[in-house]
């Protein structure tokens with residue numbers, strides 16, 4: 303009896319594996335946290351273009367940094383019959399419920415750029431090496447300012463990436479702080495990655511320390527922009543080294559003008575392309591080869607595809623961002 307059941311199951315699996323879903327036959331859901339930052343606008347554009355090429359019906363929802371709204375929007379995508387859900391969570395742990403709901407409906411999930419945490423279920427993670435992002439920021443800023451007073455900002459506390467970036471950067475900052483060479487005068491997460499919040503925090507730190515701040519660890523270009531406004535108001539823009547991330551046009555312009563010291567280039571074109579490829583593979587029942595790479599989500603190791611981030615300074619900006627076609631020379635060097 304048991305043997306016959308196994309044979310039948312094996313037969314069913316074989317039939318499923320060979321009945322390749324044609325792209326045009328299926329819908330993919332995409333749930334994004336925001337469109338207020340340039341990088342997420344690019345992610346959306348790339349995935350829309352790639353889906354169009356593959357003939358996939360991509361259904362996009364933007365949550366605008368609202369965890370409850372994201373759950374509702376994903377429920378809606380699930381009820382529209384998507385086969386795969388590409389999910390960039392606003393709130394890492396509350397998004398676990400979305401994975402539950404998708405699993406119940408037989409939908410595969412790709413946790414996109416940001417990891418969904420604390421889910422015991424099966425899904426994939428597609429992102430960059432985010433600890434490495436933080437390491438590049440931390441190594442850069444501590445080389446430039448090995449001693450002095452630091453403002454240390456991290457991204458949104460609801461975003462697992464914010465923790466990973468901080469972890470990477472602190473590998474370089476903490477030993478120097480422990481030694482007493484670096485004094486951390488502020489250490490804060492920035493609500494929803496908001497530039498205005500970052501600006502407020504920097505203003506507070508500058509006031510509390512009579513402007514005696516030597517370096518700022520800003521987790522991305524948006525928050526760096528806010529901090530640079532605070533620095534500029536005190537005549538300190540360009541004098542205090544400050545990090546960034548995302549290779550946004552505004553960040554690149556500030557690097558060229560000398561008010562921001564670096565950024566991190568994460569090629570969202572590549573990430574978006576991979577997401578659509580993975581969605582196609584999952585819809586066709588193919589396993590994704592992650593070469594054994596995993597990231598722990600608090601409950602389990604999630605199979606992960608992690609792309610490489612690159613550091614960008616004034617010296618290699620042309621090479622990294624302009625030659626690669628990510629940004630245009632006209633826009634970056636506009637007068």
Ligand code: BGC
Pocket residue numbers: 339341415416457461463464495522523547548
């Ligand atoms: C992304 C960053 C982005 C930040 C704010 C993070 O999860 O990895 O690229 O700057 O969210 O949107």
